[in-house]
Amino acid sequence: MTLKIRHSIINKTQSLLLVLSQLILINFTFANSLTEQQVIQQAERLFNGRVVTLTPNTDKNIFIIRLLTDKAKIILIEADAVSGNMQRKNFEPTLPAKPTQNK
Incomplete structure (x- = not known):
């Protein structure tokens, strides 16, 4: 086997190992993440509302x-996909109240 071919094989093997190690790291990160359904359930429970x-x-x-609270306020929440920690980011204007009908 010539020296050029040997270096080419070594370089390709190193590249493949690097790609595989990155894929394993990405898979490990997302494997430990919460599902969207788990995040929705937790947000609705913690902030007393419905996820929009x-x-x-x-x-x-x-x-x-984006969550609509029981008090008709829309709030923005940031949830960590791995730990599940949730933090309210801001408050948005409330929804207009239904007009009352005068009799």
Whole structure:
């Protein structure tokens, strides 16, 4: 076997090992993540409301949740996909109350 072929095989093997190690790390990270359904249930329980939208952010490994509370307020929540920690990010304007009918 020539020296060029041997170096080529070594380089390809090293590249393959690097890719495999990165895939294992990514798989380990997402394998320990909460499912969307688990995040929804936890948010609805902790913040007394209903989830309107759930947006995963895979770059930061978080979920962005928009939740309608029992008091008709929409709040924004950031949930860590691995630990499940949730933090209210801001308050949005309340929904308008239903107009009362004068009799």
